[in-house]
Amino acid sequence: MNRVFRNRDVVPFPSLQGFLSRVSLLPKGITLQHKVPTGLDRKETEVYRQLDPERLPKHIAIIMDGNGRWAKRRHMPRVAGHRAGVAAVRSTVETAARIGIHALTLYAFSEENWKKRPKSEVDFLMRLLSRYLKAEVPTLNKNNIRLEYIGRQHELPEDVQERMAWARHSTAQNTGTVLTLALNYSARSELVDAFRSMVNSVSQNGGLEHLRIDEDTVARHLYTSHLPDPDLVVRTSGEMRLSNFLLWQLAYAEIYVTPTLWPDFRGLHLLEGIAEYQKRERRYGGLNGDSHAHSGPSGEMRASMADLAVELRTNGTNSEDDSDSENTDSGNREKLHHSKPHASKVTRKH
Numbered sequence: 001m002n003r004v005f006r007n008r009d010v011v012p013f014p015s016l017q018g019f020l021s022r023v024s025l026l027p028k029g030i031t032l033q034h035k036v037p038t039g040l041d042r043k044e045t046e047v048y049r050q051l052d053p054e055r056l057p058k059h060i061a062i063i064m065d066g067n068g069r070w071a072k073r074r075h076m077p078r079v080a081g082h083r084a085g086v087a088a089v090r091s092t093v094e095t096a097a098r099i100g101i102h103a104l105t106l107y108a109f110s111e112e113n114w115k116k117r118p119k120s121e122v123d124f125l126m127r128l129l130s131r132y133l134k135a136e137v138p139t140l141n142k143n144n145i146r147l148e149y150i151g152r153q154h155e156l157p158e159d160v161q162e163r164m165a166w167a168r169h170s171t172a173q174n175t176g177t178v179l180t181l182a183l184n185y186s187a188r189s190e191l192v193d194a195f196r197s198m199v200n201s202v203s204q205n206g207g208l209e210h211l212r213i214d215e216d217t218v219a220r221h222l223y224t225s226h227l228p229d230p231d232l233v234v235r236t237s238g239e240m241r242l243s244n245f246l247l248w249q250l251a252y253a254e255i256y257v258t259p260t261l262w263p264d265f266r267g268l269h270l271l272e273g274i275a276e277y278q279k280r281e282r283r284y285g286g287l288n289g290d291s292h293a294h295s296g297p298s299g300e301m302r303a304s305m306a307d308l309a310v311e312l313r314t315n316g317t318n319s320e321d322d323s324d325s326e327n328t329d330s331g332n333r334e335k336l337h338h339s340k341p342h343a344s345k346v347t348r349k350h
């Protein structure tokens with residue numbers, strides 16, 4: 001029978017386990033187990049034990065979706081789904097903080113929601129947000145969570161803006177997880193605002209001839225300049241869209257879609273998403289570490305590309321094949337151009 005070695009002081013992570021096994025320092029049959037953060041329940045603990053705590057995503061972004069369907073299935077009004085969604089927010093935020101996720105960003109309210117939903121639903125969401133902020137500040141402080149916002153806040157009702165400012169101020173001293181709520185947010189508007197802000201700042205600093213635009217400059221003028229790019233984006237309720245969420249920042253993120261409707265989502269589901277993220281990283285090369293964002297393919301990815309190139313060569317793929325191959329970029333573009341637009345059959349919301 002396998003023995004489990006528990007030692008809270010040794011920092012016994014799975015990667016260490018692999019290393020010790022390889023250099024034969026770890027007797028066969030002994031499994032090192034990393035320390036489980038306090039506060040996780042039994043099921044969360046089970047999933048957490050499978051994770052490598054050294055490779056947790058630094059920033060997780062979540063598109064919370066499915067509140068309306070959750071309510072509809074129960075023959076309840078849509079707003080009941082939003083109300084139930086608060087418990088999901090609470091559980092997810094607490095678990096993220098407990099396991100030491102650096103940043104969690106929740107898409108709570110898009111610009112499109114604002115324009116396209118009945119006023120009564122929008123008003124309800126605003127009241128719900130206000131109540132959430134008032135009730136949650138003590139828990140955020142207890143968990144060392146700092147609150148931030150992204151989106152066009154100035155277009156929100158004034159009393160909501162005041163409550164938001166109060167909650168941000170009340171948690172500003174916290175040094176743990178940064179919880180960012182996307183409120184009245186649209187990625188395209190964010191880019192428009194970033195370009196305006198770039199032009200504004202040079203016009204106050206020597207004029208347009210000093211305008212130098214590169215990726216770093218754009219990133220510094222986005223609402224998310226306080227955050228690293230997300231490593232993982234989670235969407236609930238099975239929809240496969242980004243819905244105008246963090247379009248610039250998600251360029252290299254892993255996407256995890258779960259059929260779970262948002263009001264049923266809990267910290268456990270977040271851990272399952274992280275487990276899936278860690279599997280994919282092992283398969284496709286890391287987005288972890290600091291070098292992922294703009295440095296091209298990782299070592300592992302480059303190795304896979306090299307393997308693929310060898311495979312193509314050994315399978316006798318020659319330049320003649322290449323000329324009309326579907327593997328070329330132009331071949332793919334052609335294929336996409338002529339393929340049937342399946343998506344047009346799907347009823348889409350934003």
Ligand code: FPP
Nearest residue numbers: 064065066067068069082085086108129132
């Ligand atoms: C999407 O579900 C969800 C929203 C538009 C609102 C999200 C709000 C919450 C989770 C509750 C409060 C949040 C905070 C931060 C206090 P949907 O209505 O589009 O669902 P459907 O696609 O099933 O109709």
